[in-house]
Amino acid sequence: EIGLIPCPEARYNRSPIVLVENKLGVESWCVKFLLPYVHNKLLLYRQRKQWLNKDELIDITCTLLLLNPDFTTAWNVRKELILSGTLNPLKDLHLGKLALTKFPKSPETWIHRRWVLQQLIQENSLPSLATKGSLGATPVERIHRLVQEEMNVCSEAAGRYPSNYNAWSHRIWVLQHLAKLTVKVLLDELSSTKYWVSMHVSDHSGFHYRQFLLNSLIHRTVTDKNIPVQKQVVNEQNPSLQKEKESAGTEAACAEEQSVDLPGRLDEEMELCSELIDNYPGHETLWCHSDESLNNSHHSPATSHMAQAMDVDGLNESSSKQGYTQETKRLKRAPVQDSLGPEMEYRFVDKVLSTCRDVDQARFATAYRKWLVTFLGQ
Amino acid sequence: MHVGGEVDVRSAYCAASVASLTNILTPALFAGTAEWIARCQNWEGGIGGVPGMEAHGGYTFCGMAALVILKQEHLLNLRSLLHWVTGRQMRFEGGFQGRCNKLVDGCYSFWQAGLLPLLHRALHARGDPALSMAHWMFDQLALQEYILLCCQCPAGGLLDKPGKSRDFYHTCYCLSGLAIAQHFGSGDLHNEVVLGIPENCLQATHPVYNIAPEKVARAVMHFLQYPVPSLDPA
Numbered sequence: 078e079i080g081l082i083p084c085p086e087a088r089y090n091r092s093p094i095v096l097v098e099n100k101l102g103v104e105s106w107c108v109k110f111l112l113p114y115v116h117n118k119l120l121l122y123r124q125r126k127q128w129l130n131k132d133e134l135i136d137i138t139c140t141l142l143l144l145n146p147d148f149t150t151a152w153n154v155r156k157e158l159i160l161s162g163t164l165n166p167l168k169d170l171h172l173g174k175l176a177l178t179k180f181p182k183s184p185e186t187w188i189h190r191r192w193v194l195q196q197l198i199q200e201n202s203l204p205s206l207a208t209k210g211s212l213g214a215t216p217v218e219r220i221h222r223l224v225q226e227e228m229n230v231c232s233e234a235a236g237r238y239p240s241n242y243n244a245w246s247h248r249i250w251v252l253q254h255l256a257k258l259t260v261k262v263l264l265d266e267l268s269s270t271k272y273w274v275s276m277h278v279s280d281h282s283g284f285h286y287r288q289f290l291l292n293s294l295i296h297r298t299v300t301d302k303n304i305p306v307q308k309q310v311v312n313e314q315n316p317s318l319q320k321e322k323e324s325a326g327t328e329a330a331c332a333e334e335q336s337v338d339l340p341g342r343l344d345e346e347m348e349l350c351s352e353l354i355d356n357y358p359g360h361e362t363l364w365c366h367s368d369e370s371l372n373n374s375h376h377s378p379a380t381s382h383m384a385q386a387m388d389v390d391g392l393n394e395s396s397s398k399q400g401y402t403q404e405t406k407r408l409k410r411a412p413v414q415d416s417l418g419p420e421m422e423y424r425f426v427d428k429v430l431s432t433c434r435d436v437d438q439a440r441f442a443t444a445y446r447k448w449l450v451t452f453l454g455q
Numbered sequence: 456m457h458v459g460g461e462v463d464v465r466s467a468y469c470a471a472s473v474a475s476l477t478n479i480l481t482p483a484l485f486a487g488t489a490e491w492i493a494r495c496q497n498w499e500g501g502i503g504g505v506p507g508m509e510a511h512g513g514y515t516f517c518g519m520a521a522l523v524i525l526k527q528e529h530l531l532n533l534r535s536l537l538h539w540v541t542g543r544q545m546r547f548e549g550g551f552q553g554r555c556n557k558l559v560d561g562c563y564s565f566w567q568a569g570l571l572p573l574l575h576r577a578l579h580a581r582g583d584p585a586l587s588m589a590h591w592m593f594d595q596l597a598l599q600e601y602i603l604l605c606c607q608c609p610a611g612g613l614l615d616k617p618g619k620s621r622d623f624y625h626t627c628y629c630l631s632g633l634a635i636a637q638h639f640g641s642g643d644l645h646n647e648v649v650l651g652i653p654e655n656c657l658q659a660t661h662p663v664y665n666i667a668p669e670k671v672a673r674a675v676m677h678f679l680q681y682p683v684p685s686l687d688p689a
Contacts, residue, residue: 188460233497239557242504242511245509249507279556281557
């Protein structure tokens with residue numbers, strides 16, 4: 078990781094670079110000399126007033142980006158180097174990772190990262206690389222490793238800045254574009270982020286990520302098979318999940334998805350929510366998450382993904398009667414559920430209201446109760 | 456956002472804003488844009504940067520305003536959007552947060568509060584009988600208090616929250632938010648709600664473009680004189 082060492086004056090005649098174990102530090106006094114110097118050099122190169130060879134370019138942009146990773150031009154120079162084959166894209170992933178230890182939000186870093194990953198995806202699909210891969214990894218394994226690494230990078234960045242929108246957005250992007258939203262990866266991510274969100278109960282972005290995972294799972298089971306997942310009573314869970322093959326074979330995927338215990342997953346989510354709400358009173362995020370998870374488990378999979386789709390049966394949205402009837406249409410379409418969800422939720426809310434001492438908690442619980450009545454119609 | 460740059464809802468707003476003011480807006484230019492923006496609305500009711508992302512004040516304003524320009528705001532679930540944005544005003548501070556469970560920030564005085572005039576207009580167009588004829592659906596006085604009492608830098612300029620330093624961005628959006636909070640409606644329905652002395656009252660701002668309404672009118676009138684450029688070579 079990198080960092081700036083507060084050191085307003087150069088006390089000794091020695092290098093301002095400090096390397097201790099895995100930590101690279103730069104004494105702050107030198108930045109006001111270093112940054113303008115490298116910045117100027119790069120601009121002169123860009124203006125074609127001063128030539129820089131490839132190694133110099135790599136060094137200069139590297140230095141620049143570790144000091145200020147939101148300098149788009151520097152990332153773009155590196156894009157050119159990658160496209161001309163002089164720079165290994167993996168180096169930029171590493172550079173970005175370093176930059177993110179100090180600048181976990183840096184939008185330009187995340188944007189460049191996605192460009193690099195897109196390059197790698199394209200490379201990966203070329204047959205010539207099937208044999209050329211480093212460490213003898215197959216294309217599939219390489220993608221898998223990339224995905225895992227991205228999950229790590231996102232996780233670390235999320236830990237360095239609360240509700241790190243850019244990090245969580247990137248995480249979603251990676252799942253959509255690299256991991257193709259396979260059931261396996263969705264379930265893996267659900268389990269690997271469970272601990273993290275429990276430790277960051279105000280991190281709305283973290284919980285939003287879980288909503289994204291759950292919604293994707295629901296959507297996945299609907300679009301792949303066109304029949305709803307079998308409703309199972311909670312105590313008869315069948316959580317056996319075979320290892321998902323990474324290929325795009327939809328038939329194989331179908332057979333395995335049959336065993337996704339969606340209701341079980343949603344109930345687990347509700348349990349997690351209730352537990353966290355009890356332990357950490359007064360966090361609005363947890364109540365929002367509860368709302369939405371219950372919403373998902375109350376409707377059958379076929380209709381719950383309609384929670385976002387605004388077209389109800391393709392009816393013309395701009396007709397003036399549509400707006401307020403959207404909610405009732407959604408409710409009417411949902412078949413009656415065996416789920417005990419709402420009843421348990423009422424009991425939970427009433428318990429919270431009668432035992433809590435936190436003012437915000439009471440307010441959220443009251444609002445939740447009103448929501449239960451209005452939207453679930455029970 | 457630029458050639459080779461990222462794609463998100465902000466650029467749709469920038470494009471729609473520029474195109475509509477300069478009279479180069481054609482259906483071909485924005486084919487599919489409205490539907491794409493609508494996909495950015497999520498379960499929270501707000502709008503994210505791209506489909507699938509967390510709802511966020513800045514992106515929500517851009518999405519809604521772009522749709523208003525494209526006359527497609529009804530593609531959104533306006534009710535859940537209203538529910539989300541009104542939940543973003545903080546009861547203690549009076550200002551707005553950008554996302555659930557985050558801190559208040561002066562700039563959201565515009566991005567978030569600015570949604571309410573847009574929603575008001577859209578719901579009114581739909582014949583909603585319950586709309587106020589004097590106030591937006593947020594606490595206008597509380598927002599003004601937050602901006603005036605907490606967001607001013609003693610040396611001039613405005614800022615995010617006490618303890619932060621001033622910058623042009625926060626100065627712009629705190630003032631824009633203040634203008635929104637002070638002025639309801641326009642023309643015959645104009646209602647001013649000014650906290651403190653009358654001199655605190657700012658000029659109204661256009662809720663879609665965030666420039667003076669007269670400037671919007673003048674720009675539109677000026678560019679209407681010119682034909683819409685065609686994509687065919689001359």
